Amino acid sequence: MSVGLLIISHSAKIAEGVCELAAQMAADVVLVPAGGTDDGGIGTSFEKVQSGIEKADTGDGVLILTDLGSAVMTAESALEFLEDAQRNRVRMQPDVPLVEGAIAAAVAAQTGVTLEAVVQGAQSAQTGAPAGGTQGEAASAEPAIAPSGSAEQPAEPSESAIALSPEPAGGAGGVESASGDVELINPMGLHARPAAVTAQELTGMDADITINGVDAKSVMLLMTLGLKQGQTLHVAATGPDARKAVDFVTGQAADGFGEL
Amino acid sequence: MADTLNAAWAEAWLRNSAAVVAEHRKELIDLDRAIGDADHGENLDRGFSAVVQKLDESNPETPGACFKLAAMTLMSKVGGAAGPLFGTAYLRAGTTVGESTELDSPLLAQALAAARDGIVARGKAEVGDKTMIDAWTPAVDAATEAAEAGAGPADVLEAAAVAAQQGAESTDPLVARKGRASYLAERSAGHRDPGAASSALLLRAAADAAAAAGNGAGEAGASGA
Ligand SMILES: Nc1ncnc2c1ncn2[C@@H]1O[C@H](COP(=O)(O)OP(=O)(O)OP(=O)(O)O)[C@@H](O)[C@H]1O
Numbered sequence: 001m002s003v004g005l006l007i008i009s010h011s012a013k014i015a016e017g018v019c020e021l022a023a024q025m026a027a028d029v030v031l032v033p034a035g036g037t038d039d040g041g042i043g044t045s046f047e048k049v050q051s052g053i054e055k056a057d058t059g060d061g062v063l064i065l066t067d068l069g070s071a072v073m074t075a076e077s078a079l080e081f082l083e084d085a086q087r088n089r090v091r092m093q094p095d096v097p098l099v100e101g102a103i104a105a106a107v108a109a110q111t112g113v114t115l116e117a118v119v120q121g122a123q124s125a126q127t128g129a130p131a132g133g134t135q136g137e138a139a140s141a142e143p144a145i146a147p148s149g150s151a152e153q154p155a156e157p158s159e160s161a162i163a164l165s166p167e168p169a170g171g172a173g174g175v176e177s178a179s180g181d182v183e184l185i186n187p188m189g190l191h192a193r194p195a196a197v198t199a200q201e202l203t204g205m206d207a208d209i210t211i212n213g214v215d216a217k218s219v220m221l222l223m224t225l226g227l228k229q230g231q232t233l234h235v236a237a238t239g240p241d242a243r244k245a246v247d248f249v250t251g252q253a254a255d256g257f258g259e260l
Numbered sequence: 261m262a263d264t265l266n267a268a269w270a271e272a273w274l275r276n277s278a279a280v281v282a283e284h285r286k287e288l289i290d291l292d293r294a295i296g297d298a299d300h301g302e303n304l305d306r307g308f309s310a311v312v313q314k315l316d317e318s319n320p321e322t323p324g325a326c327f328k329l330a331a332m333t334l335m336s337k338v339g340g341a342a343g344p345l346f347g348t349a350y351l352r353a354g355t356t357v358g359e360s361t362e363l364d365s366p367l368l369a370q371a372l373a374a375a376r377d378g379i380v381a382r383g384k385a386e387v388g389d390k391t392m393i394d395a396w397t398p399a400v401d402a403a404t405e406a407a408e409a410g411a412g413p414a415d416v417l418e419a420a421a422v423a424a425q426q427g428a429e430s431t432d433p434l435v436a437r438k439g440r441a442s443y444l445a446e447r448s449a450g451h452r453d454p455g456a457a458s459s460a461l462l463l464r465a466a467a468d469a470a471a472a473a474g475n476g477a478g479e480a481g482a483s484g485a
């Protein structure tokens with residue numbers, strides 16, 4: 001099994017919508033919405049939260065993500081009533097943007113990693129947010145999208161889309177670095193699934209890697225690039241696994257992320 | 261005057277609370293409309309009506325049992341921030357009084373302090389943040405002082421109720437730093453915090469129930485809904 005997610009919102013539609021969105025990228029993860037009051041109004045329901053924890057608890061742990069104010073307090077109250085053993089496998093991450101956090105956490109959970117790793121996944125949704133940013137600020141935190149340049153120009157149709165440019169490691173015993181360009185050939189470009197596959201695989205590698213300037217280990221940031229078919233990925237990495245990381249991305253992209 | 265309060269008082273307090281919340285429903289809604297989402301009166305009315313229904317169905321035999329019944333019911337029925345906040349308050353008060361059947365002044369003051377501490381634990385607000393804590397903290401201070409001075413429980417609660425009302429009024433000029441009203445920043449000044457206003461009503465209900473019990477009006481008088 002994998003870690004389950006409980007999404008608490010004041011609105012039933014928001015909670016359900018967030019689960020729906022996350023499910024697209026994490027088909028096997030238990031995603032439980034707890035939105036609105038018992039009688040279907042706007043607010044939070046202690047009972048929906050309590051039963052939601054039960055549903056989301058696969059035994060591998062539950063991560064709770066919340067929207068505003070009382071959602072956090074309702075969840076904390078519900079946690080007080082759990083048995084210690086169960087409470088120990090439930091975490092709450094109140095300060096991440098709900099949509100981004102849920103998707104990032106679900107993608108992490110899909111790989112079957114531990115609760116701690118799923119929590120880190122959720123926290124990664126804040127990458128690029130100003131330090132100490134509030135909910136409002138985090139929502140407006142834009143990743144540094146590489147401005148114009150070749151990423152926007154449709155690359156010339158070419159048989160071999162890969163143009164690897166191995167960079168020499170900087171000096172003797174220096175940091176390994178590598179980079180490469182590759183054209184996106186799959187019709188839907190770098191959409192949710194390939195972004196998830198890429199980020200997931202890279203997370204396990206010991207390298208800092210960017211695609212068009214954004215952290216390639218973050219699904220959210222990759223998706224916000226909105227890269228389409230025909231555009232070019234500039235992949236750059238530093239660290240022991242730099243070469244492997246760049247090869248993985250360029251290889252996947254050249255292969256159309258298995259979507260051709 | 262009686263020097264202890266019992267389950268009949270606790271039940272009368274909760275029933276009085278339901279009555280005053282129903283009576284001031286619109287006022288609380290209007291306060292919450294100014295700096296929130298206009299649901300505080302509705303939330304509390306729903307919660308306390310459910311408490312009364314639970315009291316009708318069961319017969320809690322100690323003050324602690326009354327508080328726990330209120331805690332669970334408010335947590336599950338209120339639906340806004342006041343649910344977990346007041347729910348936790350009653351829960352901690354219930355834990356503090358334990359199985360005691362009679363509450364004397366010191367224990368009563370301790371229970372109020374525990375209730376306030378529960379609200380702080382849940383909502384992390386401090387005095388001056390323009391929340392219900394601005395009513396609760398002066399109330400707890402006044403109750404503790406009265407209990408230490410040897411006042412009877414009815415007087416302890418009277419002191420708490422007066423201080424809570426003043427505390428609620430003190431929120432008028434404040435800028436909210438917690439809860440929904442904090443989104444309004446400076447624009448929250450010039451309005452009373454709805455949770456502080458309702459807290460003052462609840463503590464007034466506690467004092468009135470104690471005064472009625474002390475006057476020998478008994479359960480019927482104290483429950484005067
Ligand atoms: N963090 C907090 N600490 C203490 N009191 C708080 C806190 N947040 C809100 N409150 C109190 O709760 C009152 C509002 O209660 P209400 O039931 O209307 O909840 P709400 O703000 O509508 O809830 P929600 O967060 O679900 O929107 C405020 O007036 C304030 O006194």
Ligand SMILES: [Mg+2]
Nearest residue numbers: 296297299300
């Ligand atoms: Mg409200």
